Amino acid sequence: MLKLENISKTFNPGTINEKKALNGLSLHLKPGDFVTVIGGNGAGKSTMLNAVAGVWPVDEGRIILDGHDITALPEYKRAHLIGRVFQDPMMGTAPNMQLEENLALAARRGRPRGLKWGVTNSEREEYHERLKILGLGLEDRMTSKVGLLSGGQRQAVTLLMAVLREPKLLLLDEHTAALDPGTAAKVLELSDQIVQEHNLTTLMITHNMKDAIRHGNRLIMMNEGHIILDIEGEEKKKLTKQQLIDMFAQKGGSIDSDETLLTK
Amino acid sequence: MTITSYFASLNVLKLLRNMPGGVSQGIIWGIMALGIYITFRLLDVADLTVDGSFTTGGAVTVMLILAGWPAWAALLVAMLAGILAGFVTGMLHTKLGIPAILAGILTQFSLYSVNLHIMGMAANKAVSVDKYHLLLSSRNIPSAILTGAVIALALVSVFYWYFGTEQGSAIRATGNNPAMSRALGINIDNMKVLGLSLSNGIVALSGGLLVQYQGFADINMGRGAIVIGLAAVIIGEVVGNAILGKRLNFYGTLTFTVIGGIVYYLVIVIVLWLKLNSNDLKLFTAIVVALFLAVPYLRSQQKSSFAKLRKKGG
Ligand SMILES: Nc1ncnc2c1ncn2[C@@H]1O[C@H](COP(=O)(O)OP(=O)(O)O)[C@@H](O)[C@H]1O
Ligand SMILES: [Mg+2]
Numbered sequence: 001m002l003k004l005e006n007i008s009k010t011f012n013p014g015t016i017n018e019k020k021a022l023n024g025l026s027l028h029l030k031p032g033d034f035v036t037v038i039g040g041n042g043a044g045k046s047t048m049l050n051a052v053a054g055v056w057p058v059d060e061g062r063i064i065l066d067g068h069d070i071t072a073l074p075e076y077k078r079a080h081l082i083g084r085v086f087q088d089p090m091m092g093t094a095p096n097m098q099l100e101e102n103l104a105l106a107a108r109r110g111r112p113r114g115l116k117w118g119v120t121n122s123e124r125e126e127y128h129e130r131l132k133i134l135g136l137g138l139e140d141r142m143t144s145k146v147g148l149l150s151g152g153q154r155q156a157v158t159l160l161m162a163v164l165r166e167p168k169l170l171l172l173d174e175h176t177a178a179l180d181p182g183t184a185a186k187v188l189e190l191s192d193q194i195v196q197e198h199n200l201t202t203l204m205i206t207h208n209m210k211d212a213i214r215h216g217n218r219l220i221m222m223n224e225g226h227i228i229l230d231i232e233g234e235e236k237k238k239l240t241k242q243q244l245i246d247m248f249a250q251k252g253g254s255i256d257s258d259e260t261l262l263t264k
Numbered sequence: 265m266t267i268t269s270y271f272a273s274l275n276v277l278k279l280l281r282n283m284p285g286g287v288s289q290g291i292i293w294g295i296m297a298l299g300i301y302i303t304f305r306l307l308d309v310a311d312l313t314v315d316g317s318f319t320t321g322g323a324v325t326v327m328l329i330l331a332g333w334p335a336w337a338a339l340l341v342a343m344l345a346g347i348l349a350g351f352v353t354g355m356l357h358t359k360l361g362i363p364a365i366l367a368g369i370l371t372q373f374s375l376y377s378v379n380l381h382i383m384g385m386a387a388n389k390a391v392s393v394d395k396y397h398l399l400l401s402s403r404n405i406p407s408a409i410l411t412g413a414v415i416a417l418a419l420v421s422v423f424y425w426y427f428g429t430e431q432g433s434a435i436r437a438t439g440n441n442p443a444m445s446r447a448l449g450i451n452i453d454n455m456k457v458l459g460l461s462l463s464n465g466i467v468a469l470s471g472g473l474l475v476q477y478q479g480f481a482d483i484n485m486g487r488g489a490i491v492i493g494l495a496a497v498i499i500g501e502v503v504g505n506a507i508l509g510k511r512l513n514f515y516g517t518l519t520f521t522v523i524g525g526i527v528y529y530l531v532i533v534i535v536l537w538l539k540l541n542s543n544d545l546k547l548f549t550a551i552v553v554a555l556f557l558a559v560p561y562l563r564s565q566q567k568s569s570f571a572k573l574r575k576k577g578g
Contacts, residue, residue, distance in 0.1 A: 053447065079449030092447075094440040097433075105437050108430060110449035115426075118433035161448075 001201045002029040002169055007051055007061030008225075021047040022058070023225030029169075029203070034195055036212040037205045038244075039222035045205045046087075048222070049171045052203070054078045066168040080110020083162030083200075085155065085175040085191075092158030095147030099138065099157065102146050103127045106161035130160060134190065152183030156190060163194050170195065172204040188215070209241045221248060270539075279537045284405045286533035287526055291412035292473045293492055294525025297500070298419055299466030300493035301521050306427070307439040307459040312368035314467045314493065316375030317349040318486035321468025322475035323382040326389045329476075335399045339472045346468020347461045349375060354457030364456075379483055388482040391475065398476040408477055415473070419466065420518040427514065435459045467493075488546060491553055492528065498556040500524025 009022040021044045029035060037045050051058050052065070054075035063071045070078050086092050093102050104119040104127075124142065131139035134156050138149075146154060155175060162170060172191060176184035192215055195202050206212050212219055219236050221229035221244070228251040231239060296318060303311040321342040328338035349371055356367035383389050393401040400408040426432045437445045438455040445452050467489070475481040504512045504520030512520070528549075536542055565571070 075446045076449050076451050079447060082447075084447050086443075091441070091443055094437050094444060096440050097436060101433060105433060105445075105448055105450075108448075113430035113434045113450070115429045115431060118428050118430050 001031045001033070001066060002027070002052070002203075003062075003064040004028075004048075004052070005062040005064070007058045007063065009047060009051060009056075009058050021225055022051060024061070025226045026061075027220070027227060029201055031201055032199045033218055034200075034202045034216035035204065035218045035220055036216045037203060037220050037222060038207070038209060038212045043222040044225040045222050046173055047225070049084075049173050049203060049205065052169070053082055053084060053171060077110075080165075081168040082171060083109075083165075083167035083169070084171045085158045085162050085173070087174040087177055089151040089154045089158070089178055092161065093146045093154050096145055098143050099131075099146055099149070100124055100127055100142040102157065103161060103164060106164045109165045109167075130164070134160065150183075152179050152187060155179060155183075155187050159187065159191060159194065163198060163200065166198055166200070168201065170200045170202040172202065174205050174207060177207060191215075209244055213239050213241065213244070221251070223248075223251065273539075274537065279534065282533045282537065283530065284409065285402065286529040288400075288402070288405050288408040288412055288477065289474075290526030290529030291409065291416055291522060292470055292477060292525075293529060294496055294500075294522030295412070295416050295419060295473065296467050296470035296489060297493045297496035297521050297525050298416075298423065298518065299463045299470065300490065301497050301518070302435075302459055302463040302466070304494060304497060305439075306436050307456060307463075309364040309439075309456075309460075310368075310490070310494075311350075311353065311460060311463060312365060312490055313349055313353045313371045313375075313460070313464055314368075315486045315489045316372035316379065317346045317464040317468045318471040318474075318489040319379045319481070319483060320345050320349055320375055320382065321471030322481040322485055323379045323389070323471075323483075324468070325472030326391045326475050326481040327382055327384070329391050329396050329398070330389070335397060335476060339399070339469060342472035343465045343469045346471075347465040349468070350461040350464030351457060353464070354460040357460075358453035358456055376483070383481060383483065387484075388480055390480040392479060393476075400473065400477050401479065402477050412473065416522045417519075420515065420522065423518050424515050431458075488549075491546075491549055492525075494557075495528050495549055495553045496524035497521055498524065498553065499527050502556065503527060 004025055004027040006024050006026050007022055008020070008024055011017070011019045011021055023044075025044070025048060037048070039045050050056070052063060054070065054073060054077075058071065061071070062069060065078070065081050068081070070081070084092070094105070097105075100119050100123075104123055107123065127142060128139045131142070136153055136156055138153060138157065141149075146157065149157065159175070175191070176187050179187060188211060191204070194200070202216070204216065213236070217236065218230070218232035219239070220227050220231075229247055296314070300311070300314060303309050324342040324345045325335070325338045328341055329335055333341075353364075353367045353371040356362045356370060357364045362370070380387070391398070393403055400411040402408065427436060434445070434450045435455045435458060437448070438450060438452045439459070442452050445455070471486065474485065500520035500523055501517070503523060504516055508516055532545060535545065535548065
């Protein structure tokens with residue numbers, strides 16, 4: 001489904017701030033893979049997701065998604081394949097637009113936008129139903145400006161927006177990190193539910209090792225811009241936090257003293 | 265002059281006589297403010313092209329009417345000229361990476377020469393309502409108010425429809441959250457160019473209305489248009505919120521933008537009636553706009569600021 005072949009990315013090349021954020025990274029996801037991604041701060045996790053999303057061009061390597069070579073496509077031209085939820089709850093929604101308008105924008109992800117109505121009545125009914133399933137009471141606030149919603153509500157909305165038009169790949173970048181623990185758990189539960197329901201191929205970054213172990217069928221660990229550990233299936237199911245920490249140390253991960261770099 | 269003789273010299277009837285003229289001019293500037301609303305409020309850029317494109321619209325309209333074109337056709341071409349000006353600014357900004365404000369300044373600067381060329385290298389051109397059939401004129405103010413109001417209402421309705429379409433929503437999304445818009449597959453560069461083009465088309469249209477109303481085009485007629493437009497947008501928001509509060513929807517916001525232009529011009533009529541120096545008008549306008557632009561910031565400072573902490577710490 002997704003193939004990353006030897007991709008590299010250096011930020012600020014030729015300056016004292018030069019940073020090789022991705023270093024010959026390769027990864028191959030099968031359809032329906034739900035991969036959790038862990039690694040220390042600055043390991044390149046977000047950079048990998050940004051490379052796939054096309055926030056900027058990579059320096060080397062190829063990115064193939066659903067059979068299309070998307071390496072040279074700008075972000076907006078890949079968007080029809082990819083659903084995304086950002087770490088910052090403010091980033092995924094348009095605050096001055098109504099909730100239903102935000103959903104309608106997402107429902108047209110990657111489609112030509114002409115002079116038809118921005119939101120139709122039949123859509124409104126559909127959104128009402130889908131918001132109800134979130135269980136946050138948002139179905140009664142469809143004409144509210146999204147900026148009036150809480151961070152957790154906005155993140156749940158962004159998640160719904162990411163899958164409203166079924167993506168080939170779902171990218172979740174620490175999307176619960178900015179939420180309080182209770183809300184974070186709820187949004188994570190919701191993510192799991194949605195991924196299972198649609199059998200979505202998913203990359204989910206988390207800084208919480210327990211979450212990384214509990215969710216998904218596969219786990220990868222990153223360090224210094226490439227993947228140093230890739231566990232799936234039965235092996236992943238039996239994984240413990242301590243094993244992960246040991247493996248991380250073994251692989252030469254720059255873990256300081258304990259797990260503080262991986263969890264919060 | 266003593267205070268009593270000053271007040272004695274003010275003639276209320278004269279003020280009332282001048283009010284309708286203020287309304288008709290205000291509507292024309294209110295239409296321009298609709299154009300500025302697109303860039304300032306929807307796209308979230310301050311586009312300085314308008315000072316030039318307003319004059320371009322006026323110049324094109326006058327020259328075509330002088331060449332025997334019907335006024336409505338002249339206005340349409342004026343609008344196209346404005347769209348082209350906005351397109352140039354959009355390209356400078358998105359394709360050449362020039363910051364939006366600078367891109368607008370560059371286009372505006374170049375339009376001075378372009379406008380002179382359009383007017384045959386004359387700094388002003390008259391178009392007399394006696395010789396040509398114009399859509400509106402200061403000679404017949406009630407009719408000018410009616411014509412202006414009909415055009416303004418039609419534009420408000422078209423705006424209301426357009427910005428509710430998929431494309432219009434994409435423009436609004438681009439101004440509101442560009443990162444999200446890109447992730448949703450919106451080509452935000454195209455949306456910016458589109459928005460800037462439409463905005464300057466409307467601005468040029470209003471320039472074409474003003475030259476008919478006043479009977480001439482002048483190379484400097486657009487100077488400060490951006491500030492007057494911002495003033496109209498802001499006054500419209502304040503008045504609209506005061507009157508309708510939470511019930512102020514998009515249609516209302518647009519309507520009140522036009523009303524903001526009218527209020528602005530009525531204030532000017534009053535200022536002139538009070539015999540204040542009309543040379544100070546620009547200073548006065550700038551202070552009012554600066555104050556209103558500062559309100560959201562000052563409000564947030566009230567909630568949380570270092571100055572407040574210092575006071576508390578005493
Ligand atoms: N847009 C950017 N410009 C410059 N440096 C960047 C940029 N994005 C990431 N980096 C750098 O690349 C490295 C990897 O960052 P990132 O992928 O965000 O790490 P993480 O694994 O914590 O998500 C860091 O050193 C970061 O500072
Ligand atoms: Mg990160």
